[in-house]
Amino acid sequence: MHEIEGMTEFLIGIVMIIGGMHGNELTGVYLIKLFEQFPHLIERQGFEILTLLANPQAIAECRRYLEKDLNRCFNKQDLQNLTLSSFEDKLARQIYNNLKSENQSQINMFVDLHSTTANMGLTLILIKLHPWLLQLAVYLSSINPEVRILYIPSHAANSFLISQCELGFALEVGPVPQGVLNAVLFQKTKEIISVVLDYVQAFNQGSIQSKTNTLALYEYAGTIDYPRNEHGEIQAMIHPQLQARDFEPLNPGEPIFLTFDEETITYKGESTVFPIFINEAAYYEQGIAMCLTNKREIVVEAS
Amino acid sequence: MHEIEGMTEFLIGIVMIIGGMHGNELTGVYLIKLFEQFPHLIERQGFEILTLLANPQAIAECRRYLEKDLNRCFNKQDLQNLTLSSFEDKLARQIYNNLKSENQSQINMFVDLHSTTANMGLTLILIKLHPWLLQLAVYLSSINPEVRILYIPSHAANSFLISQCELGFALEVGPVPQGVLNAVLFQKTKEIISVVLDYVQAFNQGSIQSKTNTLALYEYAGTIDYPRNEHGEIQAMIHPQLQARDFEPLNPGEPIFLTFDEETITYKGESTVFPIFINEAAYYEQGIAMCLTNKREIVVEAS
Numbered sequence: 001m002h003e004i005e006g007m008t009e010f011l012i013g014i015v016m017i018i019g020g021m022h023g024n025e026l027t028g029v030y031l032i033k034l035f036e037q038f039p040h041l042i043e044r045q046g047f048e049i050l051t052l053l054a055n056p057q058a059i060a061e062c063r064r065y066l067e068k069d070l071n072r073c074f075n076k077q078d079l080q081n082l083t084l085s086s087f088e089d090k091l092a093r094q095i096y097n098n099l100k101s102e103n104q105s106q107i108n109m110f111v112d113l114h115s116t117t118a119n120m121g122l123t124l125i126l127i128k129l130h131p132w133l134l135q136l137a138v139y140l141s142s143i144n145p146e147v148r149i150l151y152i153p154s155h156a157a158n159s160f161l162i163s164q165c166e167l168g169f170a171l172e173v174g175p176v177p178q179g180v181l182n183a184v185l186f187q188k189t190k191e192i193i194s195v196v197l198d199y200v201q202a203f204n205q206g207s208i209q210s211k212t213n214t215l216a217l218y219e220y221a222g223t224i225d226y227p228r229n230e231h232g233e234i235q236a237m238i239h240p241q242l243q244a245r246d247f248e249p250l251n252p253g254e255p256i257f258l259t260f261d262e263e264t265i266t267y268k269g270e271s272t273v274f275p276i277f278i279n280e281a282a283y284y285e286q287g288i289a290m291c292l293t294n295k296r297e298i299v300v301e302a303s
Numbered sequence: 304m305h306e307i308e309g310m311t312e313f314l315i316g317i318v319m320i321i322g323g324m325h326g327n328e329l330t331g332v333y334l335i336k337l338f339e340q341f342p343h344l345i346e347r348q349g350f351e352i353l354t355l356l357a358n359p360q361a362i363a364e365c366r367r368y369l370e371k372d373l374n375r376c377f378n379k380q381d382l383q384n385l386t387l388s389s390f391e392d393k394l395a396r397q398i399y400n401n402l403k404s405e406n407q408s409q410i411n412m413f414v415d416l417h418s419t420t421a422n423m424g425l426t427l428i429l430i431k432l433h434p435w436l437l438q439l440a441v442y443l444s445s446i447n448p449e450v451r452i453l454y455i456p457s458h459a460a461n462s463f464l465i466s467q468c469e470l471g472f473a474l475e476v477g478p479v480p481q482g483v484l485n486a487v488l489f490q491k492t493k494e495i496i497s498v499v500l501d502y503v504q505a506f507n508q509g510s511i512q513s514k515t516n517t518l519a520l521y522e523y524a525g526t527i528d529y530p531r532n533e534h535g536e537i538q539a540m541i542h543p544q545l546q547a548r549d550f551e552p553l554n555p556g557e558p559i560f561l562t563f564d565e566e567t568i569t570y571k572g573e574s575t576v577f578p579i580f581i582n583e584a585a586y587y588e589q590g591i592a593m594c595l596t597n598k599r600e601i602v603v604e605a606s
Contacts (some may be wrong), residue, residue: 177479177480178481183542184543220544224584240487258486
């Protein structure tokens with residue numbers, strides 16, 4: 001793994017918690033509103049915590065976005081390209097400039113709250129295998145076995161807002177429909193945020209003992225689209241045997257789709273994979289029926 | 304119950320199956336597309352079957368509607384009010400005029416396909432207690448114990464398209480997120496449609512023996528909104544103990560909401576009710592956290 005160089009030499013000054021990057025993912029939206037109403041819920045000693053409702057207009061309309069997925073607008077080239085004029089391109093530049101004016105270099109950590117119609121449980125999404133984040137991942141996994149760690153390499157995630165920050169990560173919880181609050185998932189997400197903030201406080205106070213440990217990491221390896229006809233219309237659904245089985249092994253020859261006229265389509269890959277984001281509503285239009293990951297056990301070494 | 308007068312004296316000439324009244328309820332949308340691609344699936348002897356994708360623009364955008372809920376635009380006054388100019392008001396008039404030009408009096412039955420994020424299972428929604436429909440309800444309940452019968456009196460449902468037809472009813476299936484296909488619910492809905500069409504064919508052939516039987520009817524009795532603050536923002540979620548318990552008894556004093564700061568709110572009514580459409584995504588904006596029904600056993604008499 002990476003060296004954990006310098007890990008004990010920095011302190012976390014500002015954490016920003018983000019909700020409503022997608023306006024119909026209500027868990028994050030209402031957690032941010034709750035935190036803004038009752039700041040003591042997230043106040044900790046020794047560092048500042050900011051909140052952001054990323055796309056208020058999309059939240060008001062309860063839509064993922066108005067013109068373009070906001071969380072695909074943050075790569076550096078796009079932010080500098082003033083000819084990009086969609087509502088969300090402009091909003092991304094505004095958010096980025098606000099962050100800079102708040103002295104972005106002081107913001108050490110982004111926590112971006114998302115929800116999904118897929119059975120993703122409580123998933124921590126990392127886009128960099130930063131040793132500090134891996135220690136956090138080990139810690140969260142150890143106190144809550146429901147927590148899973150997904151790694152999307154930054155080349156596939158460089159348009160996410162969290163890519164703007166050294167310690168950026170997302171929390172992805174599900175299954176919950178778009179436009180719906182699930183009280184159990186809401187409370188679990190709130191609890192994880194609380195644990196993360198406690199961990200940051202303890203880290204700053206020097207009371208985190210980093211440990212060498214193994215971690216189950218699901219590493220993004222691509223996507224599978226639905227079967228489509230010549231007009232781009234889907235011709236099949238997620239197979240009942242695969243529905244809700246995110247993070248479970250899928251072997252070659254096992255069912256993945258059921259066509260509308262009831263033909264089973266099997267997985268044609270050559271090795272076992274671990275599908276995630278199975279049947280996520282927002283991905284139909286993106287040509288994604290599920291994402292595939294490889295599961296590996298990594299050793300996270302103590303600093 | 305109503306007299307079943309004339310029940311054996313008419314034949315059903317045309318059945319129209321409708322999907323996509325709400326553009327993000329994919330079960331109905333893709334069933335209609337399937338039926339249009341493979342008409343033999345719904346062809347029966349002795350009557351004609353039409354299909355309608357009600358709101359193609361909303362379907363293309365995977366939204367419930369563009370400007371206004373289409374299934375609230377079909378009351379007679381609104382259809383005659385040419386000053387109503389929303390996209391869906393115009394579309395409703397167009398659908399209505401098309402039906403008339405197809406000699407609407409020949410269309411005896413509308414089957415309107417809906418899906419919901421609530422745990423509604425397979426629900427037949429009636430807006431008139433027409434004896435023919437009650438016989439159908441008894442039959443469907445008898446061959447599939449999952450089928451439930453919801454009665455929304457027509458004064459509360461006179462803006463539904465199905466109110467335009469003597470034998471109009473809706474199928475409401477769930478739980479499934481908006482914008483998502485669930486293969487199991489898709490197949491169950493398809494099977495119910497097939498059974499209904501077989502029943503119509505048998506009825507026309509005179510081979511349906513109507514029987515006196517009891518039927519469990521859930522009768523619409525109003526709605527409950529989420530607790531809201533002075534800005535209209537919701538302050539609580541469906542309580543975990545009530546989530547997904549559609550059609551189950553709710554007694555006074557039992558939990559219905561959990562506020563964001565974790566206070567339980569109980570049901571303040573004076574008698575047992577049977578909530579439905581619990582946590583339906585589309586109803587947040589309508590001020591509906593759930594609908595309440597009264598359950599009663601009725602006697603459906605043989606003709």
